[in-house]
Structures are given as C-alpha cells and as structure tokens.
Amino acid sequence: MLNDEDFGAILLTLQLASLVTVILLLLGTPIAWWLAHARSRWKGIIGAVVALPLVLPPAVLGFYLLVLMGPHGAVGQVTKALGLGTLPFTFGGLVVASVIYSLPFVVQPLQNAFEAIGSRPLEVAATLRASPLDTFFSVVVPLARSGFLTAAILGFAHTIGEFGVVLMVGGNIPGKTQVISMQIFNHVETGEYAQAHWLSGGMLVFSFVVLLMLYTLTPNPWRKR
Amino acid sequence: MANIEAQFRLPFPDFTLEVDLQLPAKGVTALFGHSGSGKTTLLRCIAGLECAPQGFLRVNGKLWQDSKQDVFLPTHQRPLGYVFQEASLFPHLNVRKNLEFGRKRVSFLRNPAGLAQAVELLGISHLLERMPDKLSGGERQRVAIARALAVSPQVLLMDEPLAALDLKRKQEILPFLTRLQGELDIPILYVTHSPQEVTQLADHLVVLEAGKVVASGTLEETLTQLDSPLAQGKQAATVLQVTVCGHEPEFHLSQVQFAGGVLSLPYQQAAAVGTALRLRVYARDVSITLQQPEQTSILNVLPATITGMAHDAAGRTMVRLNMGGVPLLSHITRKSASVLGLEKGMQVFAQIKATAIL
Known part of the structure; x- marks a missing residue:
C-alpha cells in the first residue's frame, strides 16, 4: 500500500492546490474582469499571454521560470535582495510556478461568466446607487457563481495534475516539493508498480469526480448562458 | 423654478x-x-x-x-x-x-x-x-x-x-x-x-x-x-386640456370646456363636472369652413384663426389654427385650401371630432 512518503506527497499536493486556487481566484478575477470589459488595444496581448500555458510545453514554461527565479534571473535578484533567497526547489517556487501554469484555467471561465453578464446589470445597479465595488459583490458575484465554481474546480484540479513544471522548478524533495505526480514517477522508476497504481488510480477517480461535479453542478460551464 | x-x-x-x-x-x-x-x-x-x-x-x-x-x-x-x-x-x-x-x-x-x-x-x-x-x-x-x-x-x-x-x-x-x-x-x-x-x-x-x-x-x-x-401625415394629432362642464345622458354626450370654447364628447360617465380631461384630436378629424354652418350634424364647430400652413408633396395641407390661444392642427386637401382661399390670419370655423384619452 502507500508509504509515508506517498502520504506526504498527497498532503503536500492538497496544500499546494488549495493555496494556488485561492491565489488564482484573487489574481484571476481582476484580470478576467479587465479582459471582459476593457476596450484597450492591450487586451489581445494580455489575453494571449494569460493563455500561453494552455499551449506551451510545461517543460518550456518550467525552464524559463527556473531561469527567471534562479540566482541570476530577474526575479531571483529581487527575491535575494529582499532576503528571501531564491525560489526554485522550494514550496514557494512551486506555488508561483503553479499559479502561472494554471492561470488560464481560472481566467477563462471567469471572463466568459463576466462577458455573459454584460453591462446592463452593472448599469442598473449604478442607477440604484450601488458603487462599482458594491455592484461587484452584490450583483456580479452571485450572477457569475457558476463561473467562479468552474474556475476554482479547474484551477485546483489542474494544479494537482501538473508534472513538467514541477519537475523543472520544484525538483523532487520529499515534504517540500514532492507532489503526487512526482511520486508516481519515482515509483515507476524503481519498479514499484503497485504503489504507482494506487496513486494513479486515486488521481483518476479524483479527476473523474471533479469533472462530474463540474458538469452536473454548473450549467454549460464552457458556454455563455 | x-x-x-x-x-x-x-x-x-x-x-x-x-x-x-x-x-x-x-x-x-x-x-x-x-x-x-x-x-x-x-x-x-x-x-x-x-x-x-x-x-x-x-x-x-x-x-x-x-x-x-x-x-x-x-x-x-x-x-x-x-x-x-x-x-x-x-x-x-x-x-x-x-x-x-x-x-x-x-x-x-x-x-x-x-x-x-x-x-x-x-x-x-x-x-x-x-x-x-x-x-x-x-x-x-x-x-x-x-x-x-x-x-x-x-x-x-x-x-x-x-x-x-x-x-x-x-x-x-x-x-x-x-x-x-x-x-x-x-x-x-x-x-x-x-x-x-x-x-x-x-x-x-x-x-x-x-x-x-x-x-x-x-x-x-x-x-x-x-x-x-x-405634425406630418395621417397620425398628426394635438392635445386639448379640457374640463368637464356638463352631461347630457339622454343624448349620451358630455360637454367640456377650454379656452377655445365648449365641445361635446361621447358620454364620460366616470368624469364628474370639474374633472380635467385630456383630449386627443387628430388633424385629419378637423375640417375647416369659412362660415358658421347653420344646419349641420357636426356638433363641434368653433371659431379659429389660421396661424400657419404647410403643403406636402402628396396634395395635402396641414393648417395650424388658434382657438382662444390654444393651437390645433387640421389636415385637409390642398385643393380645399385653394378653393376656400385659406391664408394665414384668416378667421374660419373648425369642425372638430375629439376623443378623450385619459
């Protein structure tokens, strides 16, 4: 069955995915809002940058992040100057990489939800004395509820499933950066197929349940209502 | 104000x-x-x-x-x-x-x-x-x-x-x-x-x-x-603000007054004497005569002054009338305007069919 290292990897993965999901919702909401409402010519560029992780091989993304956050990279210089050390091969580095990697999975459902709401409810709320921030929480959040749900589920699930970026940025340090997908890889490398089966089977069931939730709880998560 | x-x-x-x-x-x-x-x-x-x-x-x-x-x-x-x-x-x-x-x-x-x-x-x-x-x-x-x-x-x-x-x-x-x-x-x-x-x-x-x-x-x-x-075409209409001043239930009529005179309307059962009413008068329901007709079935004939005229391309003329300070439109044929010799400033009589709208 599973050993302590396996359980450690599961716990670490859940911690990582939860933290990343919270950060993604906080970060992705304003980005999605801007993409849904801005008329700026930067819109296309920002939209493309956010969507990049969808098509980029994880190894490429991981490589650039490794270089950027490393001791000679721009981000690494800043974190060193702040006395934080460098991010690669730490849990913090994993969080940063995962946020970037999963960003489109959160931004796109939110953007679709915001676009589906349109500007009319915002205008109505303004004529009823609601400030823009008030309108966001009292009108937009309830109306975009299924968008938020979809975004959170996808962001969480996608973070749990990542491998390539973790391999490049996080390494394989038990208790620090060793997540489930790494642990499966380790088991296969050393011929421990039974444990690989347990972890892989668990991931399969988990992923299925997540998608089942997505398709039954939210109406047409991919389409505008 | x-x-x-x-x-x-x-x-x-x-x-x-x-x-x-x-x-x-x-x-x-x-x-x-x-x-x-x-x-x-x-x-x-x-x-x-x-x-x-x-x-x-x-x-x-x-x-x-x-x-x-x-x-x-x-x-x-x-x-x-x-x-x-x-x-x-x-x-x-x-x-x-x-x-x-x-x-x-x-x-x-x-x-x-x-x-x-x-x-x-x-x-x-x-x-x-x-x-x-x-x-x-x-x-x-x-x-x-x-x-x-x-x-x-x-x-x-x-x-x-x-x-x-x-x-x-x-x-x-x-x-x-x-x-x-x-x-x-x-x-x-x-x-x-x-x-x-x-x-x-x-x-x-x-x-x-x-x-x-x-x-x-x-x-x-x-x-x-x-x-x-x-003020163009068949739908042109004006509004008269009037006050109910009497009823003739036996004829199924009510009388209303405004600055231009008194008009008869279909019986306004719900409106007591003194009630304010709003009348819509279509320009096509107002015709013009030069003399006060003595024997006519039209009940509402009031004196008016022509204050303006506009001819359209379809042989019709829109005449603007003034009745005691209240403006009214009359939509007639251009031929009638010409035969009657209508022009600005003339004293005429307006024959009006009005409907209450409120």
Whole structure:
C-alpha cells in the first residue's frame, strides 16, 4: 500500500492546490474582469499571454521560470535582495510556478461568466446607487457563481495534475516539493508498480469526480448562458 | 423654478449629439425621435451612463456634470431613477429584494413611504415574493418602475419602457404610467418613438432628429409646430386640456370646456363636472369652413384663426389654427385650401371630432 512518503506527497499536493486556487481566484478575477470589459488595444496581448500555458510545453514554461527565479534571473535578484533567497526547489517556487501554469484555467471561465453578464446589470445597479465595488459583490458575484465554481474546480484540479513544471522548478524533495505526480514517477522508476497504481488510480477517480461535479453542478460551464 | 439644464456634445461615427435644453421640474417631458436620433443617448448622458466629453448638467440647482470644471458625478451618486427598455430585474433576487436593492443604499430618503407607495401605485403587492422569471413581461416592467421609484429619486428617467412589450402589455402598463404622471411631484423624462405615448403622457415635448433638438416646448405648442416630424401625415394629432362642464345622458354626450370654447364628447360617465380631461384630436378629424354652418350634424364647430400652413408633396395641407390661444392642427386637401382661399390670419370655423384619452 502507500508509504509515508506517498502520504506526504498527497498532503503536500492538497496544500499546494488549495493555496494556488485561492491565489488564482484573487489574481484571476481582476484580470478576467479587465479582459471582459476593457476596450484597450492591450487586451489581445494580455489575453494571449494569460493563455500561453494552455499551449506551451510545461517543460518550456518550467525552464524559463527556473531561469527567471534562479540566482541570476530577474526575479531571483529581487527575491535575494529582499532576503528571501531564491525560489526554485522550494514550496514557494512551486506555488508561483503553479499559479502561472494554471492561470488560464481560472481566467477563462471567469471572463466568459463576466462577458455573459454584460453591462446592463452593472448599469442598473449604478442607477440604484450601488458603487462599482458594491455592484461587484452584490450583483456580479452571485450572477457569475457558476463561473467562479468552474474556475476554482479547474484551477485546483489542474494544479494537482501538473508534472513538467514541477519537475523543472520544484525538483523532487520529499515534504517540500514532492507532489503526487512526482511520486508516481519515482515509483515507476524503481519498479514499484503497485504503489504507482494506487496513486494513479486515486488521481483518476479524483479527476473523474471533479469533472462530474463540474458538469452536473454548473450549467454549460464552457458556454455563455 | 428649479429645473434641468442640459448641454451635451458627444460625437458618434454617424452623427453628433448636440443639445442645449432647459426642461421643466414638473410633469412628463417626452424625448421623441426616430431610432438613431440620439434620444436614448441623451437620457444616458443625463444619467451619467454615458460621459459626453463636453457637457454641462444641472438638476434642481445641483451640478451633476461640467466638463469645464472637470465635474462628473458618477451614476450611483446621482439621485435619479432609471427605467430601461427591458425590465432588467436582477435574476438572482426576488421582487421584494429587487425593490429594496436601491432603497437600502440611499442614506437619506426624501420620501420614506416611497416603497409602499410605489408598490401600491404599480399594483405589484401580490408579486413581492416571486422571482423575476416567474413574471410576465408587463409585470416585470411594473416592478422595474417601482424599483426606480423606491429610491425617492429627484428625477425619473424612462427609456422606452413600453417598446419591448406587445400591444396588450402596453395597454396594461399605460394606465399605471398615467397615474405616475398625475401623482408624482418629480419630473419624468420619457424617451419614446411612439406619437400615441407622447399625446397620452407628455406635458412637455422635445423632438430630436440626428442628434439635434428640432423642437422643444409645451406639448400643445410643439405638436402643432408645422415643421416638427410629429405634425406630418395621417397620425398628426394635438392635445386639448379640457374640463368637464356638463352631461347630457339622454343624448349620451358630455360637454367640456377650454379656452377655445365648449365641445361635446361621447358620454364620460366616470368624469364628474370639474374633472380635467385630456383630449386627443387628430388633424385629419378637423375640417375647416369659412362660415358658421347653420344646419349641420357636426356638433363641434368653433371659431379659429389660421396661424400657419404647410403643403406636402402628396396634395395635402396641414393648417395650424388658434382657438382662444390654444393651437390645433387640421389636415385637409390642398385643393380645399385653394378653393376656400385659406391664408394665414384668416378667421374660419373648425369642425372638430375629439376623443378623450385619459
């Protein structure tokens, strides 16, 4: 069955995915809002940058992040100057990489939800004395509820499933950066197929349940209502 | 008297909205125009939903926008009520919560009984616990109007509130709008492209064409302005404000009076003597004679003076009449105008068929 290292990897993965999901919702909401409402010519560029992780091989993304956050990279210089050390091969580095990697999975459902709401409810709320921030929480959040749900589920699930970026940025340090997908890889490398089966089977069931939730709880998560 | 002063200049690809208006602080001002005339844009500028780069707006003495001083009050800080063409109720809130949405955000309610009053005025007390998707189109629009009134606005802006409804629903809502006109002491700006709604509801009329104001003034004056788009063709009509002065039940008639004289109408059973009525008189229902006819079946013949004439390309002539200071239109054939030798300043008699509309 599973050993302590396996359980450690599961716990670490859940911690990582939860933290990343919270950060993604906080970060992705304003980005999605801007993409849904801005008329700026930067819109296309920002939209493309956010969507990049969808098509980029994880190894490429991981490589650039490794270089950027490393001791000679721009981000690494800043974190060193702040006395934080460098991010690669730490849990913090994993969080940063995962946020970037999963960003489109959160931004796109939110953007679709915001676009589906349109500007009319915002205008109505303004004529009823609601400030823009008030309108966001009292009108937009309830109306975009299924968008938020979809975004959170996808962001969480996608973070749990990542491998390539973790391999490049996080390494394989038990208790620090060793997540489930790494642990499966380790088991296969050393011929421990039974444990690989347990972890892989668990991931399969988990992923299925997540998608089942997505398709039954939210109406047409991919389409505008 | 406090009022609304509005000046806006807002360029669009196909036209420029350019208006300079003084609107009264009381009654219904209809902003009339065809689609693309800029009437909705003007209303949105007043609400602050659209920001005209050059604009000045003062309502009841308070500055809402002045581009010269860089003043632009955002919509949520303007004490107004707005009714959109589609009811646009919040789908996640029931009727009561929709009504309370704006109300609980107003720190000072000029009229604390406003909500109950609005619910009563629009007849929606039985709908309070329903969700918007369980309402008919007409009910939804009534809730939207009540929601706008519940914030005790200083001015009510309505953007074609009936346009999205079918004829039956329109007729369901019109009586409520007439009640608003009678019972509210705030100005209502009412955007419409329907001449019927104008004659039925408005006290004051602004006619817009391609972003410019082509006529503005009291309803009677503006409706009878010969170059106004409303004074063209078969649908041209004027409004007479009259008072009931007698009944003849045996003939099924009622008498009403106005500055121009006394008219007979089909029996107005519900209107006691002294009641104010609004009459719609279509220009096609007014004919002209030079002498007072002595033996005629037409009951309503009143002396009038010709104050203007306009000929159209279809062989018709629109004649503007004055009866004791009250203007009226008569749509006759150009041949009749020529045979009778009608010209400006002539004393004639108008034969009128009028219908009460309120």
